[in-house]
Amino acid sequence: MQNLLKERGEPAYRADQLWQWIWQKKAGDFQEMTNISKALRSSLQQEFVLQRPAVVQKKESIDGTVKLLLGLNDGFFIETVIIPEKDYYTQCISTQVGCPMGCVFCSTGCMGFKRNLTPGEIASQVLVACRHLEDTGLDSTRLTNVVLMGMGEPLLNWDAVKKAMYMMTDSLGLGISRRRLTLSTVGVRDRLQEFGSSRLGMLAVSLHAPDQDLRRRLMPGAATWDIKDLVRALEQYPLAPRERITIEYVLLKDINDSPAQARALVRLLSRVKCKVNLLAYNPGEQEGYQPPQEKTILTFEEVLRSKGLTVTLRKSKGQDISAACGQLIADS
Ligand code: SF4
The missing domain is CATH 1.10.150.530 (DNA polymerase; domain 1)
Structure with a gap:
C-alpha cells in the first residue's frame, strides 16, 4: 500500500x-x-475493491455460540465461530479451505485439503464477525480473543498466517493483544520455531495421544514429526516468564482416555512449560468415535492434576449447530 x-x-x-x-x-x-x-x-x-468473505449462512446455538458459513470469491466456503464467554467473545477462525492433516476424528480433516486462505481472507473473518455482532445489537469491541483453530493447519500456510496475525495485532490494525491471539497447531517442523520467534501470538499444540503409535493412527498427517522430537522442540520453545504452551487433548472413548495413558502423558510433558486443555470428543460425521463417560474424563483429569499439571476441562460450545472443535466442515 x-x-x-x-x-x-x-x-x-x-x-x-x-x-x-x-x-x-x-x-x-x-x-x-x-x-x-x-x-x-x-x-x-x-x-480496487474492499471485499470480505460473504456470510452465506448463520446458525446460533442455544448456548449463544454462532457459526457463520462464509463464501469466498472462487466458490469455496469456510466456517468461523463466535463463542460468547462471560464478558467477552472469542472467535475461532479458519486458515485453509479443508485441511491436509487428515485427523480421523475431525470433520475438516475428512473433507480433505482444497486451498490455502490469503492473509486478507484470514484476518477479515474478524471484520465479518464484528459486523455480525453490531448488526445484532451486540458490542463488537468485546471481541477481544481470536484462536486460529478453525479449518486448516495454520503452520502449513505460515506465510499468509504470519501476515494475517500482523494485521490482527498491529495497533493501527485490529489491535488484538498477542496474549489473546492463539495459534493452534499439530506441530510442523521448522515452522514451529519460526512462529515462536515471531512473537505474534500464543501457542497451542494438538497432541491427542501420549505416544507415537496412537498419534500416527489418529493424526496421520501430524505423525511425520515423531512425538518425542515434537516434545523436545516444545521444551526449547521460547516463552516469556509467565507464558505457557497450551496442550490440547481430545478424549476419545476407549482410545486415549485410560489412566495409564494419562500417566504416559504426564511423563511425556514433564519438561514442557505447559497447561493441558482436556476436551471430550464432539461427535461429528465420523463413525466409530465416542466421548468417554464423565467418570473416565474426571479420572483422567485427576491423574494429570495429581502429578502437578495445570489442567482445564474445556466445556464444549456450539455442539448442537456443529460448531464445536472438530465439527467444522464446509463443502463447496
Ligand atoms: S484437527 Fe486440525 S489439523 Fe487435524 S484435520 Fe482437523 S483441522 Fe486439520
Missing part, C-alpha cells in the same frame, strides 16, 4: 491512514474514508 500510494504522489502517512480505515475503523467502502481526499478515494474505488 505504501508503494501504491507513493506512485500516486501521496505522502507516506497516507498508507497508515488507509490501513487504519480498513482494519481499525472497519470501513466497508472507500467513500467512508473522510480524511483522504475525494480525488484519491475515487481513484482507489475505480481500481
Whole structure:
C-alpha cells in the first residue's frame, strides 16, 4: 500500500491512514474514508475493491455460540465461530479451505485439503464477525480473543498466517493483544520455531495421544514429526516468564482416555512449560468415535492434576449447530 500510494504522489502517512480505515475503523467502502481526499478515494474505488468473505449462512446455538458459513470469491466456503464467554467473545477462525492433516476424528480433516486462505481472507473473518455482532445489537469491541483453530493447519500456510496475525495485532490494525491471539497447531517442523520467534501470538499444540503409535493412527498427517522430537522442540520453545504452551487433548472413548495413558502423558510433558486443555470428543460425521463417560474424563483429569499439571476441562460450545472443535466442515 505504501508503494501504491507513493506512485500516486501521496505522502507516506497516507498508507497508515488507509490501513487504519480498513482494519481499525472497519470501513466497508472507500467513500467512508473522510480524511483522504475525494480525488484519491475515487481513484482507489475505480481500481480496487474492499471485499470480505460473504456470510452465506448463520446458525446460533442455544448456548449463544454462532457459526457463520462464509463464501469466498472462487466458490469455496469456510466456517468461523463466535463463542460468547462471560464478558467477552472469542472467535475461532479458519486458515485453509479443508485441511491436509487428515485427523480421523475431525470433520475438516475428512473433507480433505482444497486451498490455502490469503492473509486478507484470514484476518477479515474478524471484520465479518464484528459486523455480525453490531448488526445484532451486540458490542463488537468485546471481541477481544481470536484462536486460529478453525479449518486448516495454520503452520502449513505460515506465510499468509504470519501476515494475517500482523494485521490482527498491529495497533493501527485490529489491535488484538498477542496474549489473546492463539495459534493452534499439530506441530510442523521448522515452522514451529519460526512462529515462536515471531512473537505474534500464543501457542497451542494438538497432541491427542501420549505416544507415537496412537498419534500416527489418529493424526496421520501430524505423525511425520515423531512425538518425542515434537516434545523436545516444545521444551526449547521460547516463552516469556509467565507464558505457557497450551496442550490440547481430545478424549476419545476407549482410545486415549485410560489412566495409564494419562500417566504416559504426564511423563511425556514433564519438561514442557505447559497447561493441558482436556476436551471430550464432539461427535461429528465420523463413525466409530465416542466421548468417554464423565467418570473416565474426571479420572483422567485427576491423574494429570495429581502429578502437578495445570489442567482445564474445556466445556464444549456450539455442539448442537456443529460448531464445536472438530465439527467444522464446509463443502463447496
Ligand atoms: S484437527 Fe486440525 S489439523 Fe487435524 S484435520 Fe482437523 S483441522 Fe486439520
